[in-house]
Amino acid sequence: MPPAVVVHLPAIIDPSASVRTFQTEGETVREVLDTVIARYPSSASRLRGTDGAISPFVALYVNGADIRFGDGLDSRLKEGDEILVLLAMAGG
Numbered sequence: 001m002p003p004a005v006v007v008h009l010p011a012i013i014d015p016s017a018s019v020r021t022f023q024t025e026g027e028t029v030r031e032v033l034d035t036v037i038a039r040y041p042s043s044a045s046r047l048r049g050t051d052g053a054i055s056p057f058v059a060l061y062v063n064g065a066d067i068r069f070g071d072g073l074d075s076r077l078k079e080g081d082e083i084l085v086l087l088a089m090a091g092g
Contacts (some may be wrong), residue, residue: 002025002026003077003078004025005024005025005079005080005083006022006023006080006081006082006083007021007022007023007036007082007085008020008021008082008085009021009043009085010085012087013036013040013043013087014042014046022039024036027077028073028077029060029067029075029077030073032077032083033047033054033060046087047085054072057088058085058087059085059088060085060086061083062077063081
């Protein structure tokens with residue numbers, strides 16, 4: 001059975017989402033990201049590029065550690081891990 005993890009989403013990922021923090025299951029960050037997109041389909045264009053990779057404007061953290069400096073989407077998860085999804089903000 002995959003470990004249960006907690007996902008924290010900013011409102012901008014999918015403004016229609018009624019829940020910003022929820023529990024799901026997944027062996028890897030990729031599996032959890034697939035679950036997020038299945039749950040909130042309009043989030044796909046914000047979270048992934050056309051090639052399926054994480055958008056360059058998205059940062060994913062597992063227990064505070066940026067996955068870009070580890071195994072990326074293939075980062076393994078443990079029971080109780082917390083995944084934080086952040087979008088880069090730009091402006092001038």
